[in-house]
Amino acid sequence: MIDVRHIGLQLPTVSFEVERGRLRFFAKATGETRPEYLDEDAARAAGYRSLPAPPTFLMGADLDAGTMTTLLDQLGVPIGRILHGEQSFTYHAPVCAGDVLSVESRISDIYSKKGGALEFIVKDSVIKDTQGKTVVEVRSIIVVRNPQEKSA
Amino acid sequence: MNAVRKEQVEVGQELPALKLPPITRTTLALFAGASGDHNPIHIDIDFAKSAGMPDVFAHGMLSMAYLGRFLTQWVPQSQLRHFAVRFSAITPVHAKLTCSGKVAELLERDGVALAKLEIGVVDEKGEVKLAGDALVALA
Numbered sequence: 001m002i003d004v005r006h007i008g009l010q011l012p013t014v015s016f017e018v019e020r021g022r023l024r025f026f027a028k029a030t031g032e033t034r035p036e037y038l039d040e041d042a043a044r045a046a047g048y049r050s051l052p053a054p055p056t057f058l059m060g061a062d063l064d065a066g067t068m069t070t071l072l073d074q075l076g077v078p079i080g081r082i083l084h085g086e087q088s089f090t091y092h093a094p095v096c097a098g099d100v101l102s103v104e105s106r107i108s109d110i111y112s113k114k115g116g117a118l119e120f121i122v123k124d125s126v127i128k129d130t131q132g133k134t135v136v137e138v139r140s141i142i143v144v145r146n147p148q149e150k151s152a
Numbered sequence: 153m154n155a156v157r158k159e160q161v162e163v164g165q166e167l168p169a170l171k172l173p174p175i176t177r178t179t180l181a182l183f184a185g186a187s188g189d190h191n192p193i194h195i196d197i198d199f200a201k202s203a204g205m206p207d208v209f210a211h212g213m214l215s216m217a218y219l220g221r222f223l224t225q226w227v228p229q230s231q232l233r234h235f236a237v238r239f240s241a242i243t244p245v246h247a248k249l250t251c252s253g254k255v256a257e258l259l260e261r262d263g264v265a266l267a268k269l270e271i272g273v274v275d276e277k278g279e280v281k282l283a284g285d286a287l288v289a290l291a
Contacts, residue, residue, distance in 0.1 A: 022186070029179070029186035030217040031172065034225060036153070046153060046228065055220035055235050059213055063188030079191055080203030084212035088236030088284075094229070139236075147204070 002075050002119050002144065004110050009074075011105040011123075014065035020097040022060070023051045030054070043096075050097040055089060058127055058136055061103045071107070075121070077144050085120060085141035093135045095127075101135065102128050119144040155291035156227045158265045163255050167269065170222040170251040175210050177245055183214045210243040215273045215282050222251035222271065227288050233266065237284030248276040256285070265290040 020040075027037045035042035036052060043051045062068055072079055095101065109122035125138040177195075184195050189211050192199035200208045216237055223232060243249065253271030260266065267290055272283035 025182075026186040026217075029182035030214070030221060032221060034153070034221075037224075047230065052229055054217065055223065055229060055232060056213055056217045060186075060188035063190075078203075080193055080199065082191075083242070084239050086236070086238045087213070087216055088234070090234050091232055 001112065001116055002077065002110050002121065006075060006107050007110050009107040011067050011071060011107070012065075014061065014067060014103045016058075016061035016064065016101045016103055016127075018053050018057075018095055018097055018099045018101065020051055023053060023057070023097055026054060026057055026060075048094060048096050053095040053097075053099075055091075056087075058089070058095065058101075058103075058138060059087075059140075061101065061127065062105060062125060062138075065103070067103075067105060071121075071123075077121075081145045083143040083145065085143040086139070087141070088139045090137040091135075092137075093129070093133065095135055099135075100130055104128070117146055119146060153228050155231060156267075156288065158258075158290040161255055161258065161267050161290060163258060165255045167222070167226045167253045167255075167271075170218065170225060172218055172249045172251070174246050174248050175214070175243065177208070179214070180208060180210060180245065183211055183217075187211065187213055187217070189213060208245055210245065210247065212239040212243075212282065215239075215243055215249060218249060219251050219271055219273055219282070219284075222253065223269075223286055223288075231289045231291070232286065233289055234287040235284070236286070237271075237282045239282045241279055241281050243275065243281050247281075249273050249281065250275075253286075258290075 036046040105125040108124045112119045121142040123140045127136040256270040257268040269286045273281045
């Protein structure tokens, strides 16, 4: 079982630069066809400062920094046992290529279901611009499969 | 793309569906790199088997990214306020996904007209892979 004393754990703040090439790579990987995600001029014509980061792109901010890997190590959870349970984003301002962001994350809850066969880790992140203004809030719920635990 | 206006939207209205090509192993490799999710369970069949899975399976965030495309083909992303999903089933490699959704509710918050959308992703057998909702500001 994951120690619930980790509830409230503040993870190291990470910095993330929204790179133009990475946005193009993400667009390719997801089969994006809309011009504002592929072409700088089309993005400007659509009213963005530069290529916009698609709605789910900022998940990469934490992942790149290895925050998740470090967290799983710290909680003693093998990566092969995790599934994604829920995910949400709340948008306060557009994020575009060239933006430099900071990501502050904390573990806001840990709980189990089915007699410990499934455990849940809730992580909340606040993503801010260089002025300290919150641009996106992110919540991830990770499910840990514990096949050896039997239902009570 | 023009902003979606309040008078263009009504409760129950279906949004144009987004049908995706089958998910290939190449898709998963590219998405691992592009998204930053390098969990080997999505790209390395040896690792997937050692973790008790029959094969690699798609990143939940790939389906959510497709759902994001579905939203932003209907409404400019600058109108998107909230986007949430619950992952309900694993998506195996070769699955053919379709994103769909409808307007569930029209509301107003702080003087801004909003549409709440019920959205989801199903495979070719109609199994729900993820379901959720989105909130978009209407012009």
